[in-house]
Amino acid sequence: MATDSQTTGPARSLSEKFYFTVWRWHFYAGLYVIPFLIMLAVTGLVMMYIAVFSGRDGEHISVTPTGVALSLEQQSQAALSALPDATLVEWIGTAQADRASVFRVKSEGTQHLVAVNPYDATVIDSWVRQAGWYDFANDIHGTLLIGDTGDRLIEIAAGLGIVLVLTGLYLWWPRTTGLRTVLVPDLAARGRALWKSLHAVTGFYISVVLVLFLLSGLSWTGIWGEKLVQAWSSFPAEKWENVPLSDDTHANMNHGAIKDVPWALEQTLMPESGSDAGIEGLPADVPATVDSIAMLGRALGYEGRFRINFPSGETGVWTLSQDSMSNDSDCPTCDRTVHIDQHTGKILADVGFADYSLMGKSMAVGIALHEGDMGLWNLILNTVFCLSVIFVSVSGVVMWIKRRPSGAGRLAAPPAPADLPLWKGAALICVVTSLAFPLVGLTLLAVLAFEVLILGTIPAVKRALS
Template sequence: MALNLNTTPLGDTQNPDGFAQKFYFAAWRWHFYAGIFVIPFLIILAVTGLMMMFITQFDGRDGEKIAVPRGEVALPISEQAYLATQSAPGTIVEWIGPKSDTLATVFRIKTEDGQKMVALDPYTGAVTETWDRRAGWYDLADNIHSTLLIGDTGDRLLEIAAGLSLVLVFTGLYLWWPRGNAMVAFVPNLRAQGRAFWKSLHAVTGFWMSGLLVVFLISGLAWAGVWGGMIVQPWSSFPAEKWDNVPLSDDVHASMNHGAQNDVPWALEQTPMPASGSNSGAIGVPQGQPVNIDTVAALGVSLGMDGRFRVAYPNGKGGVWTLNRDSMSSDSDEPTTDRTVHVDQYTGKILADVHYADYSVMGKAMALGIPFHMGLMGTWNFVLNTLFCLSVIFICVSGIVMWVKRRPSRAGRLAAPPLPADLPFWKSAVLVGLFTSMAFPLVGLTLLVVLAFDFLILGNIPAMKRALS
């Protein structure tokens, strides 16, 4: 539940003396202040999320929707690669296979002007489209969605906003909890008028979307730099030690990402890459055959990677061929079929083969959660996420409307919910803040700062207390 700036407890709102009322006003006050910070971010995330889903659904991100006439026999991939570099001279980084025989093949090429994407007809070799990778409307929305276009600072602000949104959900559910007519809590009261009407819509919509919002917030936090990158992801990453007697590179899988974009599974990002140049590994490319894009792609097909999958070319002398089928990249709409295979560039042996089943519990949750978060698990997922994003926007707007209607006209103050006198729960609030600091460091730190500000500053500076109350 995103924001409830207009919740009124049972009883006399001017004299919050009862035990339950004091707790209610305390929850309302936290809900109000957290909402002030969170509303702009939630609207930005919902709008950019809608943009990305619609672009992916109808246009695609990496050329996966470019249609071509069905032909008889596709050209060898190596020949397609040669023709692609004639259109965009440079070094091929990745081949992306088509999902069906009526779609284009796509190559990612590193050029002097940056990374280019080249789509061509696999039957004739004719180039159908060339564009800069990650430079379109989707990528602008993605960069805003992940960093607000201000790098790590934006990432940290969004992490705080996501954590405070969890505070909104739990305090909102407490404020929503039926205290009279239970049916009104589940169905909006359309007969109500004015502030009561908006309150009913806000509360009921917030209740029905609260569970889904928690899923989105947790999956989003797992991508964040502190809670995700420094705490959860390290202990949830796939352990490279499971690869017996395989030499490891100094690079981790995240080195395969392009800029700020995530191109490899979450559970593998911090796992070291295997290295080519040894006799380790299982039989992959049949002995006697050259190890090139044709034989490596054929290996992927033989391993069951039917339809769309990707092959990343070796990077440097110790680099490996990497075959990847990842629902996060729109390769499929079934996350449990995700698979990453590394092949020695010299011997063609399989150095590592990681399935969904090999991930940790958190890795599996993220393998499911990320494509769900992105609306990539089928039409039902796209429709559900669209309705969810629209609900988030409505919750934010309705919260603002309720605050405007509740705030006294021409009042030169914020009109926040009153701080209960002699609140008996302040020690518990400090403990909650400390616990949250350990679980979500940036969020917990923010809560402690706000708690200290509320009790130490507002309680002792009358002018500021009047302005913010």
Template sequence: MALSQSTGVDSRPAAPNLSQKFYFAAWRWHFYAGLYVIPFLIMLAVTGLMMMFITQVDGRDGETLRVSVTGAEMPIEAQMQAVLAAQPGAIVEWIAPKSADLATVYRIAPPQGGNRMVALNQYTGDVLEIWDRRAGWYDWADNMHGTLLIGETGDRLIEIAAGLGIVLVVTGLYLWWPRGNWRAALLPNLRARRRALWKNLHGVLGFWMSGLLVVFLISGLAWTGIWGEKFVQAWSSFPAQKWDAVPTSDSTHAAHLNHGSTNDVPWALEQTPMPMSGSTAGTQGLAPGEAVSLGSVIALGRALGMEGRFRVALPRDANGVWTLNRDSMSGDSTDPFVDRTVHVDQYTGKILADVRFDDYSLAGKAMAVGIPFHMGLMGLWNLVLNTLFCLSMIFVCISGMVMWLKRRPTRAARLAAPPMPEDLPFWKGAVLIGLFASLAFPLVGLTLLAVLALDVLILSNLPRLKRVVS
């Protein structure tokens, strides 16, 4: 025992207690998760801001193009002729304007493939603008936001980042949780200086935005290819069996109605099979004997209460249906509780399916609200809130990097990660948590187990490598 010569008291530093060991373990996990997650969070915040403001200023589908109301609208057949004269191809979708002084938009499938959008003055027949929807800045940002522009691989990397983001939130809350001083945790200390100020602002702002960040991460994860598509969405899709005696096709809503990286179909319906035309099934839609055309289907939509902006997708083949859709995810309204999708037989005009918000599962309802909220489409308050959130996220990420650089020794050839406490009990519990996470969030759980194995089994036996990443 090392005793002080003058006092006879043990002069060695006291061994860290259990609480301190857990603090350093949480700090270490927070640090490593941040190394991976921060670049993704900054990218998601920047592209999210881009999409929100492009939607407000320029729109995704020409919904901000204004026209002068000069009388009655041209008949739909005349509008279609004007559109096809300017852009040859097949009309696949009609999009109503939100108000009388905005342009009507048509989506065209040209012979060479792809999708072209045509904005039309519905009063004069003048074509205002033609563009490829996939070529705009919104679509670039949307593709970057969801796939890093590299397809499925990017989707998987972002899914891991979103899951580790939850780890970042949990460990961050543990580190910043007030231990007897709530004021210090909830209010920034602007009198602090240097690294202490950065740490204080990082912790306080992170504390306040943690709940909202979890909402964004979960709603984002529900869009991903593994946890979202294979697990949650597959279990929560609207069951086509609810359409009694209505024949269904092999094509899903997503395959039939979505195009490119843009999702226009409600989340709960994406994996649901489409109904088919050509049977005697369905309920009364158009009047018996009335011709089934774009004009009559639009009139049916308005008779069903679809006011303002809604969409009509035309049948693609002999088995296809007319689809009327009003979806807050597509910016058709700011109220997800009035979302509605109606399928109409192209031969009889009967309604084959009429799906509303109340028909969704609990997860479907959560996503019906969560997606437009995530996209800032539920009104001005939502846009302002999401803008402040994205800017806060960028600051929290940057401040985390600044704290690391200020703590890291000058010219140190290592990461300067928080040290792993020795003799940390319950490490087997961490393995169990990792296994549970693997079941709930497969890619995230596997990543956690891989990092844990690297930290415990490999680095401990390779001193030089351990020093570099420590």
């Protein structure tokens, strides 16, 4: 293969020029995306296995059942006594009789989790929330530990990851060989040819899942996710007839980077207590307490592990919730959130999976799949998928190293065609992409401008990156 098609080699056909152009874009996208893909796969595996075997919120802390469980009021008072100046934030129910009750409490400005034996109200353990290995991996996975800047870098990587998949599928498509050669790796090959076969075939088989994971990840990001998709897909609080609304959104029930609220509700305004609005929930003579709210939840159909958020202030509401986002269940279509007026006990809002928008439903299922929440099959699928992503990323680097001339003081990128065919069409694609994925489109425009204006006019830069 010629090392510089702009100056050597026979004239290429338009299809050959387009192939080399796509290869070059695939290569440059890979330079940026590969470190992120490896990071996302590794941290994703760490979080998934911690959630399964250790639990995210103490859900695997065991106790020995002895008789009948004490009231939640007694258990909550024990949790409060474990920390100074504590206030109750949330009760996290147990999925089994031999598991501890967990309370989220706020003490001196810090959120803690307190595990309580439900049979004798003794405090088993307490710890600062978001201080474990799960939370550390989650912060890397979402922000690279550098806040919004990390979020934006990951958003660009996820978008370019989709570019990487699409260009890779174009390169993978058989042109002169049979379909079998691209569906089954050529294990008889040696050297770079073997790595190329393994890279292409593995990449093909994970391509659909990779795009789905990248899209669900993008939906969490700060620009495409929060500002565009989520803003247009959130449940409209106006559907709650004559219910007074707070200035707070459901996202206020989240704690930092940990997502406790379904994606479709995060930007939805919370209802307020203190009016005659709502439908019958608790009987008029039954005060709203954590025990009566839990009984109401079971009467409404909540089973297994569910949560109760305590009211915050005079206008706050009791909130019953069970969703796969919080690892409460392995059934994303069973998501349900119910708000109750703390003064009247009336139900102000009741939102389930069926009430979500199409995008909200897609995200509920997609996030559960993304996190491996849907059972053993999901755990196995995600494990194989993440290991495959790591392999495809590493094999891409190996192919580049084997292709790069020994001792070359340059990048050894795929050769650029002499006249950059269809660059105007590429520019149009970049503009359209900018409208759908702003950060990704702007990045593609910047790369295209660099290719045309810098590489095309500065020989030293061209040599270094060729």
